[in-house]
Amino acid sequence: MPNTPDASTTVTVLPDLHPGADGFVRVRGARENNLRDVNVDVPRDAIVAFTGVSGSGKSSLAFGTIFAEAQRRFFESVAPYARRLIQQGHTPHVDLITGLPPAVALQQRRGAPSSRSTVGTVTTLSNSMRMLYSRAGTYPEGSDLRLDSDSFSPNTAMGACPECHGLGISHTVTEALLVPDASLSIRDGAIAAWPGAWQGKNLRDITAVLGHDIDLPWSQLSREARDWLLYTEEQPVVEVTPQRDRVAKPYKGRFWSAKSFVMHTLADSKSAQMRNRVLEFVETGPCRLCGGSGLKADALAVLFAGRPINELNALPLSELAEVLRPTAELTGAAGSHRSAQSGEITEVAVTLAGDLVRRLAVLVDLGLGYLSLNRATPTLSPGEMQRLRIATQLRAGLFGVIYVLDEPSAGLHPADAEPLLVVLEQLKASGNSVFVVEHNMDVVRRADWLVDVGPRAGDGGGEVLYSGPVAGLAEVPTSVTRDYLFPVASGVVPAKRETDLWLGLAGVTRHNLVNLDVRVPLGVLTAVTGVSGSGKSTLVSRVLADAVGRELRQGPADPAPVDADTAEDDTPDDDTGATLVDGVTGAGAIDRLVRVDQKPIGRTPRSNLATYTGLFDAVRSTFAATDAARAAGFGAGRFSFNVAGGRCDTCLGEGFVAVELLFLPGSYAPCPACGGSRYNAETLAVLYRGKNVAEVLGLTVDAAAEFLADVPSASRSLETLREVGLGYLRLGQPATELSGGEAQRIKLATELQRARRGHTLYLLDEPTTGLHPADVELLMTQLGRLVDAGNTVVVVEHDMDVVASADWVIDLGPAGGTAGGRIVAEGTPATVAAHPHSRTAPYLRARLELAV
Known part of the structure; x- marks a missing residue:
């Protein structure tokens, strides 16, 4: 199968002087993750699509091998001391890569970014906006105060509103929220923010010891008592003797007012369920001091084009560009004196506004003109985030770079994918190479070259089935991608379900x-x-x-x-x-x-497919039921690598230990005590059908479905995981190694098994x-x-x-x-x-x- 440049092309190779001078990145012996000693040649100065089923190894080739090696070589050129300040990637498992230019990776981010991260901060447009107001804004008449650019940021101590700390929102509680039924007594649950799950019984007992009548209807308590119980910041500690417990055991109890309890839980709880419960007792709205801007009054008093910075930050990017355009287009003498209309120092304003307008134009061309600078990134789709990063790179004006993109069309409507393809062509026309890991066949058809990896996922993949012009994949029968890239009419119109509800x-x-x-x-x-x-x-x-x-x-x-x-x-x-x-x-x-x-x-390697789906409970119970476990007195908890007892005491169940290499990337090595198994020797001595618990966690879902076929609770979970196409994942595969699509299918499979x-x-x-x-x-x-x-x-x-x-x-x-x-x-x-x-x-x- 084709795995070389077009045979009709005459290529002159000068390996001793210019490796890769023939225009190709040549990979030899790639063994990252499931790649099987892959050799492949990929052209530079082209749009190259990497395709294959989920888990086939295409990302391991594009990101884990090609980009990782480019990054490693770059860091070798950095001063050793500076390397210690940079988070370095891993060294890929590959024998040789030639013809490799510097590379920039734009990957889909799976985590949840901070609420303080916005469109403006991601694109760095906020930096220019703050500088524009600081250096060229109109200050209040008669004011000698000149603010630093940090004073226009809600994320700094200089600029953040003292009331809401820059968040722009405030949470308040009222008696009506905390006590929805004033006819109830405290003992009967009048203070709704004190349910039993929140130690409500203890708080009632503490309240009684403090001298309050907990059996009197709330409405009959004095206003002074009610306000103290709901709003006091005091937290007295008293000795309480429970009245209704079987065993009256005195304890030291601390009183929390309803407001303190609610606000403390809202601020510190890591449980989404708990936070949602707390929000029932809270009124959330714009901060009354800053009006929701998150900024101090001094910053809001400075204007540009007659508006404070929070108003411009809230405009759609397309409208913001139009507001700034008149200033950006000032020329000649108009750019060297104060504008009579607004008072800005226009020489500075023209420079900053011009830069902003040019950068905004790229975002508008990418179909993002509806976003605003203050739009929080957690509310953006992966596709929107991807386009924001692409726009930033396009303005960087780099030449001779390989851009490695992770599904750039993800989250895009087909109509929005068209301008994206134009941008990718622009990157190529600027003298760069564009490598995209992609599942969208419309994008793949527009590529200059295609690398198809497969044929299946996991251990069944890791081979390059084809590398060449897109049309050539039609001749590769082993490719799963082929049938979708070159579809034929099915002649079948699926029936639609109907409903009256x-x-x-x-x-x-x-x-x-x-x-x-x-x-x-x-x-x-x-x-x-x-x-x-x-x-x-x-x-x-x-x-x-x-x-x-x-x-x-x-x-x-x-x-x-x-x-x-x-x-x-x-x-x-x-x-x-x-x-x-x-x-x-x-x-x-x-x-x-x-x-x-x-x-x-x-968010940590301790969470994995087996623990999330619940099938690990069945695995642990199965091991605990063996004769060896019973003889040793081991319960199911013994076979968890997250609790003391059965886990390795050296690595605490991690399976690896960190190795600090100072000037080289930090590395991880298998734990010397357990060899990476996560368990101690006594736990590993217990076998089920010839395998210990670590070996079972190392099985793929497909293999485990056969091995645990006689364990009904595990078998049902495993079969469902196979049905959603996740048979290639290992039971103990850390959550941090899973893609967003894999995580979603695991959740779906967990639901389907119910x-x-x-x-x-x-x-x-x-x-x-x-x-x-x-x-x-x-x-x-x-x-x-x-x-x-x-x-x-x-x-x-x-x-x-x-x-x-x-x-x-x-x-x-x-x-x-x-x-x-x-x-x-x-x-x-x-x-x-x-x-x-x-x-x-x-x-x-x-x-x-x-x-x-």
Whole structure:
């Protein structure tokens, strides 16, 4: 199969003088992760697409090998002392790479960024805006004060509002929230912020010792007593003798007022469930001192173009560019004196405004003009974040660089992918190479070269099946990608499910959704579509989740219980926007709400596939039931690597130890005591069917399904994981090694293994992100199973294969930001595809035509 440059091309190779002078990056002996001693030649100065099913090894080749080696070589050129200050990557397992220029990686970020991270900080546009106000702003008349640029940032001590500490929001509590029923006594639960789960009983006993009547109706307590109980900052400690316990054991008890208890829990709790509970007793809104800007009054008093900095930061980027353009276009003498209109020092203003306008133009061209500088990054989709980073690189003006991009089209509507492709061509035209790991076949077709890795995932992948011009993949029968890159009409039009039950929301207002009425059919699969920023995620992940959650008195949460040993902070997205819904109808037909997202299933290597799905409980119980374990007195807890007893005492169950190499990248080595198994020798001596617990954790899901076939609780979990295409993952694979798509499918599999009880509403936001089309088919099969079991599935999606397979489509738009937030079309896929004003219609129509 082709794995070399076109034979018709004459190439002169000068290995001694100019390795790679023939225009190719040549990789020899790549063994990173599942790569099988791969040799491949990839052209420079071209757009190269790396394809293959999820887990095939394409990212290991593009990022883990090519980019990692380029990064390693760069760090070798850095002074040894400086290397210690830089977080260095790993050294790839590869024999040789020649013809390798410097590389820049733009990867999808899986973690949850800080709420203080914004579009402005990610693009560094905020730095220029602050400098513009500091050096060229109009200060109050008669003021001699000149502020440093940091004074215009809510993230610094110089600029942050003292009331809200720069967050722009404040939390307040009132008696009405803390005590919803004043006819109750304290003993009967009048102070609702003191439920039993929050040591409410102890607080009542402490209150009684302090001399308050806990049996008197709240309304009959004195105002002084009520205010003290609810708002005091005092925390007296008293000795309490329980009155109603079987064993009266005195203890020292500390009193917390209801306000102190609520605010402390809100600030310090790592539990999303606890935080959501606390928020029931809190009024959240813009800070009254700074009006929600997060800035001190001095900064807000400085104007540019007649506006304070918080107002310009809140404008859509396209509008911000227009506000700055008149200043940026000042020329000649006008640029060297004070503007009579605004008073800015225009020589400085012209320079800064001009730079801002040019950088904003790139973002607008990428379809991000609807965003604002103050938009928090946790509210952005992966595709939006990716385009922000691409725009920053485009303005950098680098030459001769390899850009390695991780699914640049992820999270993009097909209409938004068009300007992205233009930008990739611009990067290439500037003398750079563009390597993209991609599942979007429309993007792959536009590439100059294709490297297909496979044929399957995990141990079944790791081979380069083809490397050459895109059209050549049609001749590679072992490629799974081939059938999706060159599709043929199926002649099959899937039947659509119908329903008479609807979930209705009236008067929805949130972000760019304003007084929107929407209906969602129950018992079917609904796809919500629209260009980026049209309001899809707001409608599904926020409004539907909030509204239905309130009706069910349940907050949206991940479907699976996390193993107690590996419990992680599941802090919800930091989005303080308020949801207003005038009315909800049809929610009575829903018994349960589940949101399946792509957040990591854990943030440390201690959390893994086995612990998250719960099947590790079955594994530990199985080992604990063996004769050897019983004879040794080992319970199931003995076989957890997260608790003392069975784990290795040297590495504390990590399996590795950190090795500090000073001037070289930090490294990890297998623990010398346990050899990387995580367990001590006594625990490893217990065998089940000839394997110890560490060896079972090392099995792939496919292998474990056979090995644990006689363990029903584990077998059911494993079979479901295989059905969603995750058979290649190891049971003990750390959560930190999983992609967003893999994490989401693990969550879905965890939900699927539960009993089929129906009447559940499942919300999924872009579930196909990170998935090969073959994996999308598996996903759709499982979503179909959920619907057939009597459940409702709503997905936010850009993949036209998914939209075409849906029973109902809600298309939002017509554009992003303030130009979106409206329902453009709704109905069956065929109905939406025929709509004349829908931007989704032409792409959906093209997909439906393949079925006839």
